[in-house]
Amino acid sequence: MQRASPLAAVCSTSFTPAVPYYARTSISLRGGSRRSGAGGGRTVIERKDRRAVRQSASDGSAWHEEEGCSSAPACWEADGGGVIFSGEEIARVVEGELLRGGPRGSIGTDSRSLLPGQWFVALDGYNFDGYAFVEDAARAGCAGAVSSRAPPTGWTGGYVVVADTLLALQRLAADVRNRFKGPVVGITGSVGKTTTRALTALALRSFGEVHHTRGNLNNHVGVPLTLLRMPATTEVCVLELGMSGFGEIARLAEIARPTVRVVINVAPVHLEGVGGSLQGVARAKGELFATAVQGDICVVNADDTWVSSLPVPPGCEVLTFGTVRQDSSDEAQPDIVLSGVRSTGFREVTFSLTETARGNAEVTDVPSSSDTVTISEPGAHLAMNAAAAAAVAAALGLPLSDVCRDLCRFESLEMRMRVIEVPARGILCLDDSYNASPASVRSALRTLHNARQGQPEDTRRAVVLLGDMLELGPHSLQYHEDILDACLDHGFDLVGLVGPEYCRALASVAARGGDVSAAVAGADAANLWEKVKGAVNSGPAVVLVKGSRGMKMDYIVQRLTRSQDELRV
Template structure:
């Protein structure tokens, strides 16, 4: 969408000091398209107001600020709080959109599920969706303000690290279809406990309005126990007979590194083959099928759409490096996603290596969670190698687990140990930067 100064001021209740032409909204002073409106966000370590000179030189149409700059000659809207202004502009954009809006959250699998949902809903027209990790209090508003005029469907991820954040994001985006993938030990530090994580995720269901659809994962006891508001349509999915959309068969082909899936709906059977291995991906496919079924997507289009699924970024991506099958799952990690990745590794053929980094933001669950993951890893892999203070501390109780001072040292040892036909899983939280292992392997194989 594009916004002129008058519209921006009306949307966020700001003072229109100087009118400006219509343009897109941005918060990145390094990449201001000519004719855009720059929202000068502030934080503990940054202040967008310091870059207004750069913004003007980029040809911006105007700026949304909390402090009026001297000598500014472009459009200007002054507000008390620029973050709140950005979110209010996003709410305005959402109000202008009248198609279905799908909101997805969960402790693990929300990005893969979002990618699948986008694919199955392409049958309804043009789908605008979250890009990358733009799923927080800044990223979600930017997704909404970027809505193109020809969008028919909107799919957004809602991330969080504390109570109340999902509530704010769902209030801005007002999803008409709401989905929680699962609840597990992720962001425990910010939510206080696993029960706190569950309450934080439940905020997505709590905000549902009459007529909205809530997709409930019956395989997750915390989600199946969540209350939903009156007047909401409930679509259940899972692997049990009581699920309306039921996952009835899943298998991993260890040679082709594919996942075969069969899902039963009230209207018939969906079959798909994913070009990546992962038993856990099947429940994500069932979730996407539940969304598609709720929105009356033609049944015959769902299977082919799921089969087009490709992982986004460093999430369960398969890469062959010098004859080694690398499962690059380095983007992030928590206990749920670790166990899922290790289950996938165990299902494959060849000598198996697990290169694992720390899991972060687990609060009081930290020691127990790392120990549990390593116990599972030594059953799934022939060799378990770890780095990071948390993994290394847990490894002290597992004599067969090798610990390394950093990811580079771990990678150097892998270069010497790996051979054609081996399988390597690389996984850790974002802060562990386990992608350095994969980068080092690539460089070594090229040299």
């Protein structure tokens, strides 16, 4: 049954957003046909069919025959840098002019890390000129270059001239996607994309070889590079999709064409690029569902009212994850139910995941199953991220027992609530310095507060060092005041603040009579560290460090985790 949606108007596929420079030219997807979006209402794929897909994937028998590659989902050759192309193939795919042929090689965009034999795509942008590094690429041993300008004097490598180098990169990635016959998972959301992507890669281990986004490659350059680096042995691809404005998720979805599409949540992030409202964030994230076609599976967070209200096109299946609906029948429960979340100090979170039998005739013979997951990392937020990953695995027919076993392997990613101990000084650092938004900061504060509440014998001081949350639009000050109020309410021993927004918030809270005696403000991370290092190093402490990437709060983590000998230098 097609779901009614209060966001149908704002998420209509007929909406034509104002998009940034890199998303204005339509990509012509070459080398394969896109599936028709025509269809009736909501489609339900039987679980037994998903299991058949997984089984046939393991022996290659189900993959479409194309270009003689029926025995594997990937249809290309690859070297250490990814999928390889000849100069002629590049020119054909990107609709460019081949000035000089060159040997086959994979694709790179950074002359500093270019591998010998790769083709260098000289990206142009607002603040950089890739053509300025073409000769550096030649010295690095590139096979050739793709550029919007004529080759330098004396150029001897391959050379393809195009009108737009970014579009060329995206077309090359779309070509790889068209040749890949395995499942592609696209994940977006306001908070927790990277963690959910990492958990999903673990959850799909029993499906086969998983290729997934590395680092922060989740934008108009990073997603194409991830596709271009896909090994020929890949059986399932997991992509993280980020955005800072309208039209960006739609463009990434056009390139990647995910067959499983996940929106994990909607929260106040990048508000400046979406009209300053949560409705705008929902519309931008909802582009991932809006661009789905018949047969795609949309994975929905049933606990998030914005996500659960996003319209899904006819002919697409919907899978849900979330907590138990206390006032609903069994048929209305999420497909993956999260329950029993328990955190133990700063080291462990345990929870249960249940795959329910859906209220449809096709699947009533499938019993519910439940398994317990224990992740040796802090933060109850990991449980919902894991539920999203389990829903993706269910979409691909994997047994929940296998999925839960593999989810237990998760380790926190660098700068994302990673625990770093400095035993010599009794310091435990919670490094969450990669990025910050109101929702993610509140989650981090709860992790610190709840861990201390659960261990009353832990007498270490609680220190919170926060950098501004960027791109929050006209309500930025209020968001920063709310976070500062939460810090003071939790009774943390020391609250360090970096950036103009937190400084304004501190003045505002003080002006209305708030007790800000525990708060210290600094102009930047280095300045704050000089002000608080004596207090931080004066005895055992748990120190949470978090802020938007532009605030460079990792500087404090580096200083905080130095050894005693290094501190004397």
